[in-house]
Amino acid sequence: MTEPPLAFRIVNWIGIIDQLTTTEGNRLLKPLGLPLPQLVMLNHFSHRPDEAKTVTSIARALQQPQPGVTKNVQSLVAKGWLRERTNGADGRSKLLVLTPAGIAKHRAAVAALTPWVARAFADWPEKDQRTLFALLDRLKLWFDSDRDQR
Template sequence: MDDNDLALFAVFNEIGIINQLSSTVFQSRLPDGLLVSHFSVLNHLARLGDGRTPLSIANAFQVPKTTMTHTLGALEKRRLIKMAPNPADGRSKVVVLTEAGQKAREDAIAAMTGPLHRLAEGVGRDALMDLLPRLAALREFLDDNRNI
């Protein structure tokens, strides 16, 4: 391993640490019983739309279907999503975000405005915005190349 390899690893190490720190801050601001993993599913449905099967959501998050089934069950119990018959395939279900689920997502994002403003003040809003296209490109590459 050379210095270049270590520098490349350092990029992912920093991203991992940032993920851990930001998830902890986010989790502390979510309503009781709602986990970051729950919010992530609500956010996924809000961004990409309803009508996704549990398996397709599990694949998107790269978790076993049983894990996603458990997460969806918790969201359904809280009435943040509902399961509906799949119109394309009567054997499977699709996930639909409810109004309560959309509101829970919006409330969670609103709960982060304080920490996000402090972050922008501390690091600089322009510096953060400069990162956005690079981070999006990295995410897109990793999403398109899940088996690299």
């Protein structure tokens, strides 16, 4: 059997890494009462903590079905990590903002995950880490752009 094309193998490896990190991430986040899908959402909000978002905009950005996003939003609102307010432009939807408690929970999650992630890169020179990050960022930007063109 011939090897698949390199581009496929790279994306496949990223998928395998995602599976491995999801399992361990959920294990490490369990004591915080924060499943990984909820951390993903808090992380999405943490990049622009003052920006209000709708469920529709979150679902689009995360490329997830709206019902699943709604379920996670409801859980985060119930825990006080997101706050809802009326959307003046559209009375059918709510605007969601990250709360101070949500920021604190996000920071706690990053702190819980950092030692484990740091171990993965313990023998990597910083230059190699920066190179990998730059290449992955380039790939992410391409996939973001491609999604937006569809």
